[in-house]
Amino acid sequence: MRVYTIAVYVFLYAPIAIIALFSFNAGRHASDFQGFSAQWYGRALSNPFVMDALETSLIVAFITASLASILGTLAAVGLQGLRGPARAVFDALIYIAVMIPGIVIGIATLIALVTVFDVMNPWIESLWGDADGAPTLSMGKGSLIAAHTMFTMALVVIIVRARLGTLERSLGEASADLYATPLGTFRQVTLPLIAPAVLAGFLLSFTFSFDDFIIAFFVAGSETTLPIYIFSSIRRGVTPEINAIGTMVMLASLVLLIAAQLILRRGDRK
Amino acid sequence: MTQRTRNWLLIAPSGALLLVMLVLPLSFVFVFSFGERGLSGGYVPAFTLEQYANLPARWTAFKNTLILAPLGTLAALLIAYPLAYQLAVRTDPKWKTLLLVLVIVPFWTSILIRSYAWIYILGGQGLPALLESVGIENVRLIYTPYAVTIGIIYGYLPLMVFPIYVALDRLDTGLLEASSDLGARPLTTLLKVTLPLSLPGVATGCMLVFILLMGEFLIPALLGGGKVFFVGNALVDLFLQSRNWAFGSAVAFTLIVIMLITITIYMRLIARLQTGREDVAVM
Numbered sequence: 079m080r081v082y083t084i085a086v087y088v089f090l091y092a093p094i095a096i097i098a099l100f101s102f103n104a105g106r107h108a109s110d111f112q113g114f115s116a117q118w119y120g121r122a123l124s125n126p127f128v129m130d131a132l133e134t135s136l137i138v139a140f141i142t143a144s145l146a147s148i149l150g151t152l153a154a155v156g157l158q159g160l161r162g163p164a165r166a167v168f169d170a171l172i173y174i175a176v177m178i179p180g181i182v183i184g185i186a187t188l189i190a191l192v193t194v195f196d197v198m199n200p201w202i203e204s205l206w207g208d209a210d211g212a213p214t215l216s217m218g219k220g221s222l223i224a225a226h227t228m229f230t231m232a233l234v235v236i237i238v239r240a241r242l243g244t245l246e247r248s249l250g251e252a253s254a255d256l257y258a259t260p261l262g263t264f265r266q267v268t269l270p271l272i273a274p275a276v277l278a279g280f281l282l283s284f285t286f287s288f289d290d291f292i293i294a295f296f297v298a299g300s301e302t303t304l305p306i307y308i309f310s311s312i313r314r315g316v317t318p319e320i321n322a323i324g325t326m327v328m329l330a331s332l333v334l335l336i337a338a339q340l341i342l343r344r345g346d347r348k
Numbered sequence: 349m350t351q352r353t354r355n356w357l358l359i360a361p362s363g364a365l366l367l368v369m370l371v372l373p374l375s376f377v378f379v380f381s382f383g384e385r386g387l388s389g390g391y392v393p394a395f396t397l398e399q400y401a402n403l404p405a406r407w408t409a410f411k412n413t414l415i416l417a418p419l420g421t422l423a424a425l426l427i428a429y430p431l432a433y434q435l436a437v438r439t440d441p442k443w444k445t446l447l448l449v450l451v452i453v454p455f456w457t458s459i460l461i462r463s464y465a466w467i468y469i470l471g472g473q474g475l476p477a478l479l480e481s482v483g484i485e486n487v488r489l490i491y492t493p494y495a496v497t498i499g500i501i502y503g504y505l506p507l508m509v510f511p512i513y514v515a516l517d518r519l520d521t522g523l524l525e526a527s528s529d530l531g532a533r534p535l536t537t538l539l540k541v542t543l544p545l546s547l548p549g550v551a552t553g554c555m556l557v558f559i560l561l562m563g564e565f566l567i568p569a570l571l572g573g574g575k576v577f578f579v580g581n582a583l584v585d586l587f588l589q590s591r592n593w594a595f596g597s598a599v600a601f602t603l604i605v606i607m608l609i610t611i612t613i614y615m616r617l618i619a620r621l622q623t624g625r626e627d628v629a630v631m
Contacts, residue, residue: 079434086431090454090505093465100468149362156358159351168359171366178374179563179607181580182600185587186373189380189391189597228369231362260354282456289458292565292580296587305460312464312570324461331457339449 150234
């Protein structure tokens with residue numbers, strides 16, 4: 079049994095180790111190792127396409143995670159006091175959002191937004207008066223953030239609600255009995271108690287958005303995110319530079335995850 | 349402001365987001381699936397069942413998905429169960445959490461990067477070269493169903509281990525001792541006590557993995573090399589290359605319906621299995 083367990087861990091980590099190892103390859107051929115060198119890290123970090131893609135990914139992930147954790151937390155709190163069909167519908171939508179494959183979310187968003195934009199752009203133009211200066215709606219960062227926020231907001235609702243469920247109802251009642259306003263109760267009692275779950279939701283949303291390829295592939299328009307850049311580079315052949323980028327991305331996700339774990343753990347102890 | 353209004357205001361923004369970014373887009377897929385392809389791609393409004401009649405043209409994608417998704421789920425289960433058992437029941441509590449986190453960490457790092465690592469391992473200069481040096485020649489792994497299956501197991505193993513671990517971890521070890529004290533052999537204990545009690549975890553793990561596999565695109569795209577493709581790959585082709593939105597919508601909608609049907613049947617089956625064992629379920 080011990081051997082089996084070790085074998086599974088080797089299976090899980092060998093591919094990651096191989097990528098990290100080959101990112102230090104001195105030679106330019108991906109699969110034949112010619113000594114250690116950190117040059118590919120330097121090349122990756124000075125490649126303007128990589129840096130642009132990284133910037134896009136970071137902006138999208140940060141805005142997505144902020145919106146998702148705020149909207150998701152508000153919804154989770156609001157849902158607590160809501161019963162009846164409205165709640166049933168909302169719950170159903172949350173589960174549909176999580177269960178529908180990302181690829182279907184991607185294509186559905188693509189065809190819906192492109193169609194809506196095609197209808198709205200001539201409108202905006204006529205309202206604007208001046209045909210050249212009129213703003214046009216198109217697929218890009220905005221549509222990507224909206225699609226990512228929809229999905230990750232559903233995740234935040236599930237995470238925060240699980241945390242709210244473990245809280246004592248009497249805490250809120252006690253606060254109200256002591257003449258705290260609802261907003262005061264939320265700020266001084268509920269929020270500090272659910273903060274770890276909210277922060278964990280933020281970090282998970284950030285990681286999801288940063289790593290997502292398939293939704294971005296459809297709805298990012300002409301924008302290139304880091305996963306899209308990596309995917310199109312792999313199609314042209316694996317290089318040590320891609321391995322260096324991959325290693326850095328995995329390291330960054332790892333740091334975020336450990337942070338999320340520590341925060342959640344700390345929240346449980348309180 | 350009454351409490352009711354306040355609750356409504358709290359869920360309003362996310363409700364609006366769900367309507368605009370989930371309900372509206374999915375309705376578009378439904379409506380478009382009855383339409384026609386425009387001359388230069390895209391969509392022309394119509395009401396026809398032509399796209400659905402045309403579905404057999406993408407039969408291979410559906411066939412591959414419907415074979416490899418359950419097969420991949422089963423393979424992941426067979427590998428995950430012993431590991432989850434070892435971690436939950438046989439490991440020193442001091443190390444449990446750390447070892448579990450080590451299983452889950454890869455899942456949260458980019459699946460794109462983790463999958464392409466297998467291009468190295470399964471490609472010509474990886475495992476096949478290694479096998480050749482010990483005398484086994486002409487092994488071809490990359491761009492075969494085996495490569496895709498390995499990629500699937502690798503990608504989704506953590507998601508399978510986690511719920512099974514949680515179920516086994518809650519299991520009262522006293523029950524296992526009681527079973528052996530009453531003279532049951534280890535295998536009997538495993539089959540009659542451990543396995544039934546961990547069934548909810550197994551059911552959750554299988555469902556999570558199965559759902560994600562039904563919409564899989566990256567693993568077949570990277571490791572199947574255009575030869576082993578899923579419905580997800582057909583969808584990318586239909587929407588981004590041939591721009592046949594009407595037919596693509598019909599394929600997407602069919603995929604959702606197939607998923608709904610399989611998940612419903614599956615949940616019924618699990619529910620029946622569990623009520624049938626009420627006499628055993630002490631939890």
